[in-house]
Amino acid sequence: MKPDTLSDIFTTAIASFKRNKIRTVLTSLGITIGVMSVVLLIGLGVGLKNYLSDQFESLGSNLVIVFPGNVFSDEGGLGGGFGPGFAGGATFDEKDYLNLKKIPQADYVVPQFFRSLPVTANGESQLGYVEGVTADAFKILNLSQAYGQAFEATDVNRKTKVAVLGFAIAEKLFSSPEKAVGKTIITGNQRLKVIGVNAKKGDREMDNIVLLPYTTTFGRLNPNKTFFTIFFGVNDEANIASVINQAEKILAKRYDEDSFSVTEQTEILSTVNQVFGIVNAILVAIGSISLLVGGIGIMNIMYATVTERTKEVGIRRAIGATRQDILSQFLSESVVLSVLGGLIGLALASLIILVIRQFFPAAINLLSVVIAFSVSTAIGVFFGVFPAKRAANLPPIEAIRYE
Amino acid sequence: MKPLIDLRNVSKTYWLGETEVKAVSGISLPIYRQEYLSILGASGSGKSTLMYLIGLLEIPSRGKISFNGRDVSKLADAKLSHLRNGSIGFVFQQFNLINKFTVLENVILPTRYSKTRLKFNPKNKARQLLKDFGILDRQDFFPNKISGGQQQRVAIARALIMNPAVLLADEPTGNLDSKTGPEILRLIESLRKKFKTTIIMVTHEKEVANRADKKIYIKDGRLVKKYL
């Protein structure tokens, strides 16, 4: 195709869209929503998966984790829900922690309270991953301090208002991380004194972490005094099964068996992958349905356009346009329409992901962009080809006589 | 001398459901280079249909059409389109400009469908034609913002941009007033000398038809000899 023809095609497409702005937007809306949901899902899925893998990779071995919900159940990970906010998920508290601590083969037990919150210090504000834990968390997470020191078991007992910052957040709040030590930060209305800054980990989450004694969170940060997870370090790999068994028994006294899971780290990883595979498939199916509806919308509007522009087709045929020329003209119009919708969808999804990134590790990757482009192009072609064929096959005379 | 376009016993039949409409029946007509031919007839007599057949926009139901000595009555659509693009220019009663394109864009539109290398720059040539026709100052206007006479000049420029051998005009003055009509006629007639174009003028007005070197009269789709 000559560039001239190409520019003609685009002039025509853009001109007809300009004349019918509302119609164009409405037509592309289906594609916009479809592409947006697919891109969002990929973004969330990939982000969450990366997040969890990173999390688990930075943990030590022989780790057993207690989760609310029965996502990691024997039926392949589809039962119940995930997290305390989901139906049937248990909410753990200090009593569980103290009970679980009694298991002899557990070297250490760390309860974890987690919230992502803005952290402010001398006028600066940064989003931090605020975690209420015990002093053993530094061992599990392999965290050493570049400046200052970690808090200790006594800080947990005394509910000291202290915090240990990740390297990046300390740098962002205090311009140079060593200056953070001894300063005060405020998060969720809670004042905390910085006593240490972790060495750089190269992981976004870890480097923006704010660790404090879980007992301290029981004030303003965590008024319900709950934990999201409880970690165990098991002294020997051979004892993992026994620890899981004991933990399940202990928890079953207080909670329904379906409302919590006790799992080995490696098992969690594979289940997480499996669950996200299934969740992604379902969500992609939803996206596909809106893409299908969008495609039908485009087909519909293109049929209307062909009828509306019958005379124009006749004129073009009279001055020498072949059937093929007419076909490509209408086909590119539907592709432009569809890709336009797709790009808006991509842009909206990117915006949304930018917003959620503040709270959740979502990501836009090359895959999303490629999918947005290729899917919307394919839809434009597939649903545009029938109306374009109708236009191309209009008898020139009838078209030119058409009023 | 061989005719440029030669119609031999050409018929065109349309079907309106079960009823057969013979728009053109059994017309034989040679058209020579640089001829000025008029086709006269009443409304519904088949003038336009005949013109479309001559202009290769319609294929005959029966009979044979040759263009430059070559039988084109059974050519494939793409080949016919190329012939129309390079050799035939249409001018219509309703101007038939594309309203979303500017005057200049309308004039260069045929060049975009050319399948052979152009020997001219489309924009320059279009501007030259618009200048010749006295409407260069309207090149960036949209068709609905200029007068009927001006629109018809644009249509003629569009018909001429590919240097066609034949210009087919279907009642080109039908939508124009008594002052502008004759101006357009004179413009079309001047093309013969200037561009060596063959001119075929379809009209139902005797006075218009009489201006041509040669005129044919059709009635109910047939050539009526005795009228000539």
Ligand SMILES: Nc1ncnc2c1ncn2[C@@H]1O[C@H](COP(=O)(O)OP(=O)(O)OP(=O)(O)O)[C@@H](O)[C@H]1O
């Ligand atoms: N596509 C078609 N289907 C059916 N009948 C048609 C078709 N095109 C033309 N006709 C019929 O063929 C006859 C000739 O039509 P045509 O348009 O050629 O006449 P005309 O001489 O140009 O008339 P006018 O002066 O009104 O333009 C008319 O009776 C018309 O109704």
Ligand SMILES: [Mg+2]
């Ligand atoms: Mg007519």
